[in-house]
Amino acid sequence: MDLPYPCLMFLADVDRVSAKTALGVAYWRPDACVGQLRLKGSEVDLGLADMSPAAAKAAGARSLLIGVANAGGFIPSHWEDVLVEALEAGLDLVSGLHTRLASLPRVRETAERLGRRLFEAREADPRFNVVAEGVKRTGQRLLTVGTDCAVGKMYAALALTKELKARGVNADFRATGQTGIFIAGSGAPIDAIVSDFVAGAAEALSPSAAVDHWDVIEGQGSLFHPAYAGVTLGLLHGSQPDAIVVCHDATRTAIDGLERFPTPSLAEAIDLNLRLARLTNPAVRAVGVSVNTSRLSPEAAAAYLNDAAEQLGLPCCDPVRASVAPIVDALLGGPARRDAA
Amino acid sequence: MDLPYPCLMFLADVDRVSAKTALGVAYWRPDACVGQLRLKGSEVDLGLADMSPAAAKAAGARSLLIGVANAGGFIPSHWEDVLVEALEAGLDLVSGLHTRLASLPRVRETAERLGRRLFEAREADPRFNVVAEGVKRTGQRLLTVGTDCAVGKMYAALALTKELKARGVNADFRATGQTGIFIAGSGAPIDAIVSDFVAGAAEALSPSAAVDHWDVIEGQGSLFHPAYAGVTLGLLHGSQPDAIVVCHDATRTAIDGLERFPTPSLAEAIDLNLRLARLTNPAVRAVGVSVNTSRLSPEAAAAYLNDAAEQLGLPCCDPVRASVAPIVDALLGGPARRDAA
Numbered sequence: 001m002d003l004p005y006p007c008l009m010f011l012a013d014v015d016r017v018s019a020k021t022a023l024g025v026a027y028w029r030p031d032a033c034v035g036q037l038r039l040k041g042s043e044v045d046l047g048l049a050d051m052s053p054a055a056a057k058a059a060g061a062r063s064l065l066i067g068v069a070n071a072g073g074f075i076p077s078h079w080e081d082v083l084v085e086a087l088e089a090g091l092d093l094v095s096g097l098h099t100r101l102a103s104l105p106r107v108r109e110t111a112e113r114l115g116r117r118l119f120e121a122r123e124a125d126p127r128f129n130v131v132a133e134g135v136k137r138t139g140q141r142l143l144t145v146g147t148d149c150a151v152g153k154m155y156a157a158l159a160l161t162k163e164l165k166a167r168g169v170n171a172d173f174r175a176t177g178q179t180g181i182f183i184a185g186s187g188a189p190i191d192a193i194v195s196d197f198v199a200g201a202a203e204a205l206s207p208s209a210a211v212d213h214w215d216v217i218e219g220q221g222s223l224f225h226p227a228y229a230g231v232t233l234g235l236l237h238g239s240q241p242d243a244i245v246v247c248h249d250a251t252r253t254a255i256d257g258l259e260r261f262p263t264p265s266l267a268e269a270i271d272l273n274l275r276l277a278r279l280t281n282p283a284v285r286a287v288g289v290s291v292n293t294s295r296l297s298p299e300a301a302a303a304y305l306n307d308a309a310e311q312l313g314l315p316c317c318d319p320v321r322a323s324v325a326p327i328v329d330a331l332l333g334g335p336a337r338r339d340a341a
Numbered sequence: 342m343d344l345p346y347p348c349l350m351f352l353a354d355v356d357r358v359s360a361k362t363a364l365g366v367a368y369w370r371p372d373a374c375v376g377q378l379r380l381k382g383s384e385v386d387l388g389l390a391d392m393s394p395a396a397a398k399a400a401g402a403r404s405l406l407i408g409v410a411n412a413g414g415f416i417p418s419h420w421e422d423v424l425v426e427a428l429e430a431g432l433d434l435v436s437g438l439h440t441r442l443a444s445l446p447r448v449r450e451t452a453e454r455l456g457r458r459l460f461e462a463r464e465a466d467p468r469f470n471v472v473a474e475g476v477k478r479t480g481q482r483l484l485t486v487g488t489d490c491a492v493g494k495m496y497a498a499l500a501l502t503k504e505l506k507a508r509g510v511n512a513d514f515r516a517t518g519q520t521g522i523f524i525a526g527s528g529a530p531i532d533a534i535v536s537d538f539v540a541g542a543a544e545a546l547s548p549s550a551a552v553d554h555w556d557v558i559e560g561q562g563s564l565f566h567p568a569y570a571g572v573t574l575g576l577l578h579g580s581q582p583d584a585i586v587v588c589h590d591a592t593r594t595a596i597d598g599l600e601r602f603p604t605p606s607l608a609e610a611i612d613l614n615l616r617l618a619r620l621t622n623p624a625v626r627a628v629g630v631s632v633n634t635s636r637l638s639p640e641a642a643a644a645y646l647n648d649a650a651e652q653l654g655l656p657c658c659d660p661v662r663a664s665v666a667p668i669v670d671a672l673l674g675g676p677a678r679r680d681a682a
Contacts, residue, residue, distance in 0.1 A: 072472050073537070098470075098535065129439075131413050134567035134599050191537040194439065195572045196414070198536045226475035226578050226621050231536045234571025258475050261620070279602070280567050 004092045005032040007065040008056035013041035022067025024179040034061045053089035065094040073098030096121035096178020121178045122192035132199035139209030143241035144219040147263045151249045153219040156290035159319040161216040163328045171214040180218045202238025240281040251295040288327030289316040345433045346373040348406040349397035354382035363408025365520040394430035406435040414439030437462035437519020462519045463533035473540035480550030484582035485560040488604045492590045494560040497631035500660040502557040512555040521559045543579025581622040590633040629668030630657040
């Protein structure tokens with residue numbers, strides 16, 4: 001997907017959790033954003049200049065990107081004025097929501113009239129509409145899994161890929177969500193794929209590769225999420241991971257927005273993910289834990305990570321505060337391997 | 342969905358496993374079929390008269406129904422001549438495959454020219470495109486689950502519904518696959534739903550009901566199937582079953598078509614289904630096992646069912662050879678409840 005960057009990042013009027021697409025793209029692809037556009041009620045500031053579509057166009061923007069990942073993936077009708085204004089100002093539109101831009105009559109007609117393009121990241125490439133075969137592929141795979149949604153699975157996968165590459169390891173980040181696809185420029189929008197084909201799409205996303213190659217696959221949802229666990233399981237089975245990294249938010253006690261559902265303990269999350277992953281890769285192992293400790297003091301964060309590491313016998317890192325190097329050490333066989341690389 | 346019955350059942354050239362749609366509809370809705378149409382290579386005989394589309398039309402048929410559930414749900418190009426011939430003969434078309442009839446140019450154009458209708462059972466009603474909320478609903482739910490695909494989950498659900506109704510219990514069969522939808526006339530084509538919405542569709546399929554009402558929900562796939570376990574898990578979580586019945590084929594040792602994947606033991610299947618189902622309904626219990634023993638002698642079948650019942654402490658029945666009454670006894674609290682009904 002050849003995305004029309006740089007973009008004007010549309011933050012609409014959502015909270016930080018729903019703005020994770022904007023936050024992710026702005027962090028990992030700062031080159032891709034010339035400014036931000038917020039509606040009244042927005043709780044997010046990317047630190048970019050606030051701009052109208054016309055001002056963004058003048059500043060070099062080629063598109064308006066909807067930086068939102070809301071539950072249900074819908075486009076509320078009060079955003080349509082902005083989308084139409086962006087088209088009128090000369091910008092293409094980029095969206096990763098379930099609601100298709102082309103399904104909105106005003107948006108479609110304006111784009112057609114002006115010759116603008118509508119990019120839909122959740123429209124899966126037909127090559128992902130396949131039934132999984134369960135055949136083991138060559139090459140090695142790491143999948144990030146989570147205790148909940150929005151706990152840093154994409155961030156951890158990108159940080160792990162960066163660290164692997166820095167050590168000279170042949171590695172690729174494999175995007176499975178809209179934000180990851182916007183960052184990488186390609187991927188499989190796994191939660192938008194027809195359910196019969198989810199595991200098959202995961203197989204197609206990380207094809208056979210050289211034996212020392214690592215695919216680092218962005219996880220989706222959580223086995224403990226009552227709405228999305230099926231998506232998570234299909235991705236887990238199709239990815240056939242050799243290694244998993246469990247991602248968690250240190251201060252979250254319940255599934256986001258579903259207070260009745262407690263987040264699992266890290267031990268429980270590791271246990272269930274490994275049990276289910278063994279179906280397609282009996283050799284799967286957990287190699288580390290990635291924790292968002294942003295709501296803890298530095299001292300509390302360090303204590304949390306030390307306690308978890310001791311209890312689980314695995315490296316536990318906050319990839320934003322520090323590095324994922326200890327997890328990559330464990331993945332590649334310990335620090336000795338680092339020196340050899 | 343107001344299906345144009347009776348139909349001419351199209352068996353194409355597939356084996357018995359892929360003809361399960363035809364076999365199911367012919368068994369449960371004999372009123373709905375006037376004849377069968379087989380291609381060279383067909384291994385299935387429904388015991389209906391072989392007819393051309395024109396002969397079926399003369400015999401009162403209103404449609405040709407594609408009685409096939411193949412892996413991938415595709416329509417091979419060599420079936421198209423028959424579909425066009427049926428349209429020309431005056432029949433509507435009914436399909437439950439992933440490939441949409443309307444996506445085949447010759448079929449679409451012929452239907453448009455002649456004013457015939459194309460029924461697509463795998464086109465989900467938009468009311469099923471919702472994110473699950475995980476809120477417990479009133480009323481009671483039984484879900485059939487399986488050690489594999491095509492082990493009798495739909496048959497068991499229909500037999501259980503029939504037995505419940507015979508005892509005066511307020512019960513509904515809830516279809517989740519094309520065959521079930523063809524039998525019941527409505528349902529959610531769960532494996533064709535966008536993966537994010539599978540659990541939500543399952544919630545919408547069995548809404549809140551009277552406290553003594555039972556929804557008997559047709560299961561899909563298997564938690565032990567490397568391609569479809571995610572579909573199974575989404576359905577399990579959204580259904581929030583109070584009771585599960587595990588379905589199995591007594592002579593199957595590996596997942597159909599995937600010899601590298603052994604079928605689980607019944608104990609293993611019960612354990613994993615209960616563990617995962619507890620997320621949305623901690624009170625879930627297994628109430629019985631439904632076994633396809635058609636490839637065993639009557640004596641071997643009886644021995645198999647007795648052994649399994651003793652080992653598991655649950656009623657084990659072959660719903661085709663005998664009745665599911667012992668499972669309904671366990672569901673409703675033992676035979677005493679039967680007398681009271």
